[in-house]
Amino acid sequence: MSAFIRKLSVLAALLVVSAGVFAQDDAIGKFFGKYVDDSRFTIVSVSPKMFRLLSKVNWDTIPSDLRQTVTGLHSLRILSTETTPQQFYKEALSRIDMKEYEELITIRDKQDNVRFVIKETGGIVHELLMIAVDDDGFTLMSFTGDIDLDKLSRLSSSLNIKGMEGLKNAKRKK
Amino acid sequence: MRQESIAGLLEKYWQAETTEEEERQLAEYFRGTEVPPEWESYRELFSFFEQEAQVKPGPDLERRIMESIRPRRHTAWWAAAAAIILLLGVEPLFRMAPEKTRVEQTAFVVKDTYDDPQQALAAVEKALFIMSKKMNKGLHPIK
Numbered sequence: 001m002s003a004f005i006r007k008l009s010v011l012a013a014l015l016v017v018s019a020g021v022f023a024q025d026d027a028i029g030k031f032f033g034k035y036v037d038d039s040r041f042t043i044v045s046v047s048p049k050m051f052r053l054l055s056k057v058n059w060d061t062i063p064s065d066l067r068q069t070v071t072g073l074h075s076l077r078i079l080s081t082e083t084t085p086q087q088f089y090k091e092a093l094s095r096i097d098m099k100e101y102e103e104l105i106t107i108r109d110k111q112d113n114v115r116f117v118i119k120e121t122g123g124i125v126h127e128l129l130m131i132a133v134d135d136d137g138f139t140l141m142s143f144t145g146d147i148d149l150d151k152l153s154r155l156s157s158s159l160n161i162k163g164m165e166g167l168k169n170a171k172r173k174k
Numbered sequence: 175m176r177q178e179s180i181a182g183l184l185e186k187y188w189q190a191e192t193t194e195e196e197e198r199q200l201a202e203y204f205r206g207t208e209v210p211p212e213w214e215s216y217r218e219l220f221s222f223f224e225q226e227a228q229v230k231p232g233p234d235l236e237r238r239i240m241e242s243i244r245p246r247r248h249t250a251w252w253a254a255a256a257a258i259i260l261l262l263g264v265e266p267l268f269r270m271a272p273e274k275t276r277v278e279q280t281a282f283v284v285k286d287t288y289d290d291p292q293q294a295l296a297a298v299e300k301a302l303f304i305m306s307k308k309m310n311k312g313l314h315p316i317k
Contacts, residue, residue, distance in 0.1 A: 044287045044301070046294045053291040054298070062295075069302060076298055105312035114308050130305050141301055153313060156306035 031095050031140065032079055044078040051075060051145075069152055074145030085138035089113060092131045092140055101129065104149075111135055118149075125149055177210065184216070 035041045101117035112134045119127035125147040132139045183200050186192045204220040288294040
C-alpha cells in the first residue's frame with residue numbers, strides 16, 4: 001500500500017511540475033495581448049490560418065530558399081513602437097521567461113540592441129523571437145513553426161541592397 | 175445388522191449413493207462393538223466424523239469474522255490521502271488548461287493584419303529578411 005502511495009505522490013509531483021510548465025507558456029502572447037489595443041504600437045499578425053492560405057499564392061517568383069523557410073512557418077507576430085523603445089525593450093526582456101527560451105544571439109552596438117531567443121525541443125526550433133531596439137524603435141518579432149536557423153540566416157545574403165532598402169521602407173510604413 | 179448388508183452399504187457409501195438414513199445406519203453400526211477387525215479403520219473414520227460433527231463454533235466466531243472483514247479505518251485514511259494528493263496533482267491542470275487556451279486566444283485574437291495571402295506573404299518575407307539581416311550582424315560582426 002505504501003509503495004502505491006509513494007508512486008501516487010511521485011505522479012502527483014510530476015503533474016504539478018508539468019502544470020507549472022504550462023503556466024509559463026507564451027510570455028509573448030501575454031506581451032502581445034497587453035499592447036494589442038495600445039495605439040502606440042504597430043501590430044502585424046499573420047495567423048496560422050493565413051499561413052495555410054499562403055499555399056494558394058503564386059510561388060513561381062519566390063526563391064526556393066525563401067519558399068522552404070516559409071513552408072515550415074506557422075505564425076508571425078510583430079509588435080513595434082517608436083515610443084520609449086528602450087523602456088519597452090527592457091520590459092520585454094524581463095517578461096521573457098529564460099527558463100523557456102534559449103538565448104541564441106545577442107547584439108549590442110551603437111545602433112542596435114538585439115536579442116534572439118529560441119524555443120527548442122529535440123533539436124527543432126519551434127519559436128524564434130527577436131527583441132530589438134534600434135533607430136526605428138522597439139520591435140518584437142516572433143515566428144513559430146519549424147524553423148531552420150541556417151536557412152534563415154542565409155536568406156539575407158541572397159538579397160540585394162536594393163531589396164533591403166525596400167524592406168526597411170516597407171517596415172516603416174506598416 | 176448383518177455384515178453383508180453393511181458391506182453393501184459401505185459400497186454404496188463410497189459411491190456417494192447412500193441416503194441419510196443409510197448413513198445413519200452405518201454410523202450406528204460402527205459405533206457398535208461387533209465391528210470385525212478388518213473394518214477397524216472404517217470404525218475410526220466414522221467415529222472421527224461423529225466427533226467432528228459435535229464441534230460447535232465458539233461464541234465469538236461471528237465477532238471475529240466481522241472484525242476481519244470490516245473495512246479498516248486506516249485503510250480509508252490512506253485512500254483519502256491518496257485521493258487528495260491525486261487531486262492536488264491534477265487540479266492545476268484543470269485550472270491551467272483553460273487559462274492556457276485563453277492566453278493563446280488573446281495572442282491570436284489579434285486579427286490577421288492581411289486578408290490577402292499575397293500581402294501576408296510579402297510581410298512574412300520582410301520579417302524574415304529583417305531577422306536574417308540582424309542575425310547575420312550578430313554572426314559576422316566584423317564584416
